[in-house]
Amino acid sequence: MRVVVDQDLCGTTGQCVLTLPGTFRQREPDGVAEVCVATVPQALHVAVRLAASQCPVAAIRVIESDAGDDERASADAAPSRRNPSGMPRKTNNPEGHDGTV
Numbered sequence: 418m419r420v421v422v423d424q425d426l427c428g429t430t431g432q433c434v435l436t437l438p439g440t441f442r443q444r445e446p447d448g449v450a451e452v453c454v455a456t457v458p459q460a461l462h463v464a465v466r467l468a469a470s471q472c473p474v475a476a477i478r479v480i481e482s483d484a485g486d487d488e489r490a491s492a493d494a495a496p497s498r499r500n501p502s503g504m505p506r507k508t509n510n511p512e513g514h515d516g517t518v
């Protein structure tokens with residue numbers, strides 16, 4: 418997920434910064450919000466959607482998917498197929514029967 422702030426719309430309320438100070442910050446000279454992360458960590462997706470929904474001028478746009486998310490999704494899927502213990506897996510078909518009768 419990525420998130421962007423339309424800086425022409427931002428009303429400088431600072432609400433998003435108060436909600437997620439590690440994700441949003443306000444520029445020094447004018448208080449306009451900016452995003453300070455390239456991609457939003459999975460753990461913050463809900464909070465970022467909430468911040469976007471609470472922006473009084475709808476200046477925060479959430480981009481749900483990007484190439485980085487796709488790469489991470491692929492990487493996340495791979496370990497679930499691995500056996501983390503390194504021990505041989507037990508199977509329900511130890512003899513290798515193909516299921517035909």
Ligand code: SF4
Pocket residue numbers: 422426427428429430431432433434449450471472473474475476477
């Ligand atoms: S909540 Fe919206 S208007 Fe307020 S600082 Fe953030 S982006 Fe700007």
